[in-house]
Amino acid sequence: MIRISKLKHEARSTKHEYFYKFYLASCFLLLVSCKIAFAEVSIETSVSRSRLAVGEELTLDIIITNAQGGISRPTITSIDGFSSYSQGRSQEISIINGRTTSRNIFSYVLIANATGKKTIGPFEVDISGRNYKIAPVQVEVVPDTGYYPGSPSPSSSGQGPVYSPPSRALPSGDVSNQDIFVKAWLDKDEVYVNEPAVLTYTIYTRLSATYKGFDKEPVTTGFWVEDFPPEKTMKKTEQFFNGRRYVAADVRKAALFPTQAGVFTVDTGVISSTVEVRQQDDFDSFFSGNVFGRRGSAYPSFITTQIFQKTINPDKVILTVKALPEQGRPASFSGAVGDYRIENSIDKKEVEEGNPVTHRVRIIGQGNINTVQTPSLSKLENFKIYDSSSSANISKERLVVEGEKVTETVLVPKKAGTYTIPALDFSYFDPKTQSYKELKTAPQALTVRPGAVSAEEEPVNALGGVRPVEKEDVTLLSQDIRYIKTDGAASPRASAPLYRNSLYWVLNFVLVLLSAWFAAMGIRRERGMTDLKGGRLRRSHGAARKRLKSAAALLKKDKHDEFFAEIEKAMNVYFADKLNVSAQSVNADFLSEILGGRNIEPEILNEIRKLFDELAHGRFSSVQKGKDDMKDVYQRVDRLITRFEKVKLK
Amino acid sequence: MKISDVRHSESAKGGRRISKARSFASLRMTLIFSTLIFMVHCTFAWGGTQFTEANAKYQTGDFKGAAGIYEKLIQEGENSAAVYYNLANSYFRDGQKARALIAYERALSIVPRDPDIRWNIAVLKSALPDRLEPKNGNVFALWIREFVGPFTINEISSVLTGILALWILWAFLNLFFPVLKIWFGGIQAVTFALLITAAALFFFKWQEVRHPRVVVLDKEVSVRYGPSERETKAFTLHEGAQGAVMDETSDWVNVMLADKNSGWLPKKSCELI
Known part of the structure; x- marks a missing residue:
């Protein structure tokens, strides 16, 4: 941004303004008509920038062209709002076609120290004793943006003399960030997945600095990084940055290949450097020192130097990674981004069966060649395909990652014939055109001759025997649905679920009930068969009653003997069942012996004894008892049995 | 439907x-x-x-x-x-x-x-995008599902009833032909074991089929925490995703996925199996 204001050949003439104008016009006419060999004096004023912040610098160049004779230094009085320092004077003389052009440049560094629109100049210069006026230049000074805090402010007022060195305090001990810093920057803010972004570390210094390397390597998670080899000679450029002059050099460059989409912040690490600082006050020698190597100075370098260790944290960089577009993505696409071409070849066009052929696929181009997937041969009929090997060769010249990847696949033909190795599809995304590109390899013809060995062995099987062949797994070539059913007549139909049908549950319930009943029956029977004693006990009362009943019938018929026999039997069987003994062993003594030890009322025992006695008496006595007696016996037995039922044995 | x-x-x-x-x-x-x-x-x-x-x-x-x-x-x-x-x-x-x-x-x-x-x-x-698998699935449940998978609920129901009938047959024979008792002890035990197994299988199959299932028809549909467009989105399902219907309103169904995630799905974007 160089603003040039030109003041052409304007001699200073305060008295005769009109005369001056006339002079100008006539000179111009003379110039045009005569084309005289000498050119007129012209003075240009140029500033490096027209807008700057407080504390920043601009360079003012006063260029005097075609001045004849001696030129005095321009009289630069103090400039309002600036501190000014001379940068020296340079002279260029060129002779073209016998025409001599000379340029004298006076350079000044101006440091702004007040805001507002400022006018630099006008100044005056004496050339060959004539006084020329130098046109003023307008610049604007804005408040300090504070971009680099801690910047040493230039000398306070700017009212001081032009040539005097500033009372500028050089950093001591600590080297401020303003004098040396590193910018890490990416050449692109937005890239596609797998499209490289070049990360560059540029060191800006106003001091004599040496780059030492990285204290902490950058964190590049999510990226495939290809570091560019360092240049043999570090290229140094002079750059203005925030109005200050720096020596800039790129210390490290790396290509970042993002592996996934998203917004990434790359931690750029920590850089180490040493800084040489001259402990001096002389401004001129500061500028004429080794830092810029600019115009020489008359001052000797008497200075002491001090070396500081300096670690620099560059700002983190942010990179937006876009996902590759879905639209138009070919089926063969496997993530390659860049610019590629593909070649293929086979080492033999003709081969005997069983002998290997090498199919070689080369992918050449720019991009992350390491991660490029070479398309592989799918199953080939009558061929055995061995795993392929690939090698990548990468060059990183001129900030471009490029190279080639060679994949070799060994094929062994199993059968003679003429085959074509099919074309392979390869596709990549070209970020320049933002589109997918599809490539195909050339199909390769291959002739397979029958092997000599198999021909020799043929006679073995002349009689029609078989030779076992090597078994192979049947492998699916692709996945698709199976064909429709052609016979639908026998196909079963949809039916309602049984469990939703109440009849089903009724049936099941009935079956469960039935089984429960059967089981209960079975159990009951089983118990009856095994538990004899319990059975007798349970049946005793019923059986006795039965006998008593028949006895009652006999009583009615008045059958005396039978009645007593039945009654006795009833008694015997009843007690036998109760006590689980045989009926024959039951008699009055036995019962009183067994029952006596138990907790039974003596009254019952007496009654038992009495009844047994009476029964024995009734049966065996010759005197027949009367009907009343029989009835009495019957009732007593009945009562006894009823009473005895209530007795708890044991 | x-x-x-x-x-x-x-x-x-x-x-x-x-x-x-x-x-x-x-x-x-x-x-x-x-x-x-x-x-x-x-x-x-x-x-x-x-x-x-x-x-x-x-x-x-x-x-x-x-x-x-x-x-x-x-x-x-x-x-x-x-x-x-x-x-x-x-x-x-x-x-x-x-x-x-x-x-x-x-x-x-x-x-x-x-x-x-x-x-x-x-x-x-x-070819379906949603991964619908039971999360930290217990091996036993998985095994049971594998086992009952090849059978319809009706087949299992029929087998259950058949075994029940067999059980009754044994009980009947046992009752009326006590001579066969020696043989029936083992047979009955086996039948009983079968009966229990069939009942268990029926239960598991019933667990599987008692909820009707829906399949998502739309290319993409948001499943929400409640039966309304105002409810928060829970997750997104894609065409072909399956879920069991746990509840329904007039326009929405509450589906539970195999991974036990559940939410409400508009009826118009799905269909019952």
Whole structure:
């Protein structure tokens, strides 16, 4: 941004303004008509920038062209709002076609120290004793943006003399960030997945600095990084940055290949450097020192130097990674981004069966060649395909990652014939055109001759025997649905679920009930068969009653003997069942012996004894008892049995 | 189709049999009778020509036309596994993955051991974007699902009743032929074990089938925490995703996925199996 204001050949003439104008016009006419060999004096004023912040610098160049004779230094009085320092004077003389052009440049560094629109100049210069006026230049000074805090402010007022060195305090001990810093920057803010972004570390210094390397390597998670080899000679450029002059050099460059989409912040690490600082006050020698190597100075370098260790944290960089577009993505696409071409070849066009052929696929181009997937041969009929090997060769010249990847696949033909190795599809995304590109390899013809060995062995099987062949797994070539059913007549139909049908549950319930009943029956029977004693006990009362009943019938018929026999039997069987003994062993003594030890009322025992006695008496006595007696016996037995039922044995 | 339709009637579109007759037939108490009816049905009502016509259309690549005929056959009550299967294939070829899945699942529910259906479902599911697998699935549950998978609930129900009948037969013989008791002890124990197993299988299968399932038809649908557009989005499902219906309102169904995530889905974007 160089603003040039030109003041052409304007001699200073305060008295005769009109005369001056006339002079100008006539000179111009003379110039045009005569084309005289000498050119007129012209003075240009140029500033490096027209807008700057407080504390920043601009360079003012006063260029005097075609001045004849001696030129005095321009009289630069103090400039309002600036501190000014001379940068020296340079002279260029060129002779073209016998025409001599000379340029004298006076350079000044101006440091702004007040805001507002400022006018630099006008100044005056004496050339060959004539006084020329130098046109003023307008610049604007804005408040300090504070971009680099801690910047040493230039000398306070700017009212001081032009040539005097500033009372500028050089950093001591600590080297401020303003004098040396590193910018890490990416050449692109937005890239596609797998499209490289070049990360560059540029060191800006106003001091004599040496780059030492990285204290902490950058964190590049999510990226495939290809570091560019360092240049043999570090290229140094002079750059203005925030109005200050720096020596800039790129210390490290790396290509970042993002592996996934998203917004990434790359931690750029920590850089180490040493800084040489001259402990001096002389401004001129500061500028004429080794830092810029600019115009020489008359001052000797008497200075002491001090070396500081300096670690620099560059700002983190942010990179937006876009996902590759879905639209138009070919089926063969496997993530390659860049610019590629593909070649293929086979080492033999003709081969005997069983002998290997090498199919070689080369992918050449720019991009992350390491991660490029070479398309592989799918199953080939009558061929055995061995795993392929690939090698990548990468060059990183001129900030471009490029190279080639060679994949070799060994094929062994199993059968003679003429085959074509099919074309392979390869596709990549070209970020320049933002589109997918599809490539195909050339199909390769291959002739397979029958092997000599198999021909020799043929006679073995002349009689029609078989030779076992090597078994192979049947492998699916692709996945698709199976064909429709052609016979639908026998196909079963949809039916309602049984469990939703109440009849089903009724049936099941009935079956469960039935089984429960059967089981209960079975159990009951089983118990009856095994538990004899319990059975007798349970049946005793019923059986006795039965006998008593028949006895009652006999009583009615008045059958005396039978009645007593039945009654006795009833008694015997009843007690036998109760006590689980045989009926024959039951008699009055036995019962009183067994029952006596138990907790039974003596009254019952007496009654038992009495009844047994009476029964024995009734049966065996010759005197027949009367009907009343029989009835009495019957009732007593009945009562006894009823009473005895209530007795708890044991 | 409304979900309530399916809950109470059969799974096919428009069952036309009378409920009493159906329950009778399904009980298989008159197995011979129903077989006879089936044969008669085959002879007179089986849409064999239409089926063949649809198959021919499929063969020539007219999948839409084929699907139309198969659908018509199903509406007419030809809800056989073969028709569902062929319909599913037509849908699949026509690119309607969700509808294909529904038809395959219907066919599979009729003939769960058909290898073609299983294969095609696997192929279809490999092309569906949602991963719907039980999370940290317990091995036993997985094993049970594998085990009951190849059987229909009706088969298991029938087996359960059969074993119950066998059990009763043993009890009966035991009662009236006590001589056979020595043999029956072991046999009864085995039968009882079988009975318990069948009952357990029935329970697990019932657990699996008692909730009707839906398949998402839309390419992408948001599942929400409640039955309203105002509710928070829970997750997104894609075409062909399956879930069990746990609850429903007039326009929404509450689905539970295999990974136990659940949410509400608009009815218009899904269909019942």
